[in-house]
Amino acid sequence: MTNPPPHTTHTTKHGTDMPDQSQHPSFRYTAQLARDIETRWQQYWSESNTFRQPNPGDSDFDVNKPKFYCLDMYPYPSGAGLHVGHPEGYTATDIVSRYKKLTGHNVLHPMGWDAFGLPAEQYAITTGVHPAITTKNAIETFKRQLQRFGFSYDWNREVSTIDPDYYRWTQWIWLKAYHAWYDTNQDRARHVDELINELEAGTICVGCEDAIVHTSNEESSADDVRSWRDLDPQEQRRFIDNHRLAYLDEQMVNWCPKLGTALANEEVIDGKSERGQHPVYRKPLKQWMFRITAYADRLLNDLADLEWPESTLAMQREWIGRSEGAEVDFPLAEAPDDPTKTLRVYTTRPDTLFGATFMVVAPEHPLIEDVLKNPRQETDVDALRTYVEQARHRSDLDRMAESKEKTGVFTGIYAINPVNNSNIPIWTADYVLMGYGHGAIMAVPAHDQRDHDFARAFDLLITQVITGGEVDIRDEAWAGDGVSINSANTENGIDINNLPTEQAKEKITAWLEEKNIGKAKVNYKLRDWLFSRQRYWGEPFPIVFDQNGNHYAVDEEHLPVLLPEMEDYHPIESDDPQPLLAKATDWVHTTAGEAGVSPDVLDPAETVIRETNTMPGWAGSCWYYLRFCDPRNNDRLAGQDAERYWMTGAVDDKQATSAGVDLYIGGAEHSVLHLLYARFWHKMLYDLGEISTSEPFIRLFHQGLITSFAYQRADKSLVPTDDVEEIGEDKFVEKANGKPVTQVTAKMSKSLKNVINPDDIIHDFGADTFRLYEMYMGPLEATKPWNTRDIVGVYRFLQRVWRLVINEETGELMLQDQHDDQLERALHRTIAKVGSDIDRLAMNTAIAAMIEWTNQAIKVGRLTADQLERFAIILSPFAPHIAEELWSKLGHESSITQATWPTVDETMLQDETIELPVQIKGKVRSRINVAPDADQKTIEEEALKDPRIQELIADKAVRKVIVVPGQIVNIIV
């Protein structure tokens, strides 16, 4: 530990910056002094490596302290630099981290850069500079800005997703998924070799459509199951490839010609790209996918154990979209006895089967293709073809623009409703989506509003089969629960009449299963995750293809597969999907040996081509919190001891204390995408034995959006915030011409001209004030408007603290020996409150408590050294620089971060007497002073003795006295 810096009077050195310096005492807490103190301490922290946190195994690691992993969502380093939203969450985690350190924890508080991805590439394209350079510059700016806030990050652990030492492990994790399959019997992922072993041993056979059939489950009927030996090598390869967790598949993708890439469903909003709002079209393309759907149930169920915001839990549940229902096979009327010619549907309401009066299939449904090839008697081929073509070419955007007016065409085919044997027509309509269920529905117009709308539009039969609700079934559907009616058929032996919905569902599902025409089925909205991007600025896949199009993994030892240097990285803007890396021809065409494919799998001399897609921006952020545990490890994604310690607290013979990152703070915009993807990767790595916990983040918190005032002219055009002057209550004018403008609150954005630059605020007030202001604005989770006018409140607070103890002429401490008893008790209360407020992330009330105490202290006069010491410690998480300065003035040679959080004496938490309000019939009429531990009887006597109360109840009979000790007295007359 080096000595703290001397207290040089930088005020004189930089006196020229402040012409009126001579008029002021030299040691007044001005913005200038704040800047001085702050930069001096930041330099000290950096030089002394103050925030370094040792790992298990390091000589200075303290095994006796509990661990706390406090994580920020690392930023995307854009060229624009930090905005005021960044430091909001970062200040909160910094307060918690510093507090945890002071309360004796080993604290992991890291920071890094999410630097791959679309925006960096597009920024590079617009500026004409290579993304590697623009990104490096942006990172430097971000880092410099973050350090200016005095955040206590352990910069030794800094990681960047574009660093080959980092993305080597991103590729490694992807390979893990590539080499894994999901065993539904054990409900976990396993290595593909184990699948092959089981296939060879015969415990697993190959079912129809390459399904995995566990022979022990007896679910197989002998005729449609084949054994592994019966497959030829190409079939075997296909079987394995079809079960990898990372697999190649031809998908209808969201193709964005403007961005020149396919996008995940999650990245498409209202038919436009999330980035840039460009139109997106549907197009078939061979893509790498992740089998996230295998984890649907676990991703859903494990939400129960997480301390996450209710809204985020709800959004994840909705995204996974689990629903319970039944699958039903409807025979076709043209081939009633052919079990291969049925129309399979999914329904959540099997109890309404008797009300199914028609069926609808998606325009992309295979049945439509069949009908167009072999039209039936009633098929209007032209109408059908036109409709299907339209639906195919219509982008999602167009669909959104239209109303939900129902359109559709009759196919000419009829199905048989299996419960009552009636012939029902099969229609096609675009309100049925191919991607959900089986792309086909049984329509129950009486009890589903969409089917009702459709039936009304095309004059189809509406049959009521549920009572309940007060709606007229001719006007609208009744979709709620009720009691089944018109739902019996003796011929088929089914009767669910008079059963409430739940029981009706059970009974009819059992009947379907017995007749072998349906079964209970759980469905999810969650789809597999499209993981290929056709861009340059991302991680290359560690994969090559041979001449036949078979794919082979690059061996682990040959990672990373480096992103090739390219001169021309502009996108190939096209309707015909082409990955950008295809331009790097020298890199693309190589040999198996050169690429690093194991000679056991492929002859090293074999010519191969590399995969030219890259991974999406999400890849790096799916696991960065694991890398922070041990960021320089060259043998693993993180050393096992380090990973286990930071994620669970277990080390040596110490037991696990938690199950993941203890606190994760970031924006609510990541409620689904990042947080779902990261949970998925985490569970995969957990299944494969690479990490210790089944969930990554125990406690999650979203900081609220910081909005800002924007100003509009009468014609709605915007005026920059700086060009506006307030001339009276809620009256604002444009400085240039004095014309009135109106104030609106909106998200900060360049286009609204209402962006606040953190650098300016730090220059005008200092980082300590900035940190305090953002924490004091309101609850951390709330959306709050930035108001520069209010900053002075917390600035004055720091000035008062300073002046309370510092002689502004000499810079010397002013203290006294004897403490004031009331103030001492108040200090204990404040210490307790600040601690518990930090624990519940109520930074605003913690600061209010410190202000309150300071105001009280000013009235008292002076502090003792001991009081200042304790106050400096509780202030230090919030305003670390001024706290360090006071701490060193108190004579300490080491940093205040080495201090110990002051202890609270329980007996000091209350004053010797407390004031209790006395109510008469619920209205406060007087107050009495009693001992804090006074019993009910004493309090009641005191209350009734009170002169004011005596006066008011003189002529009335007291019926009852309610005494809540320590709280209140209520007299009922």
Place this chain on the structure above:
RNA sequence: GCCGGAGUGGCGGAAUUGGCAGACGCGCCGGAUUCAAAAUCCGGUGCCAGUUGAUGGCGUGAGGGUUCGAGUCCCUCCUCCGGCACCA
């Protein structure tokens, strides 16, 4: 439409478990300091009535309810923010 959250002074907000509504800060008003201004400091500040004061009444989006007591719990409704949305 469905899901999640929120409505409290002129403004940001506090009240952690049903117990003094409005902590703390901004702004505003008055005063000190200053030649003056800025900055800073001290005092006041929910609304209405009361000449001042004591004091009284009203008051947490609206209406009703439970309770000795409701910002907090229950019912009905309104508004705003965020998310999802033809998912069968």
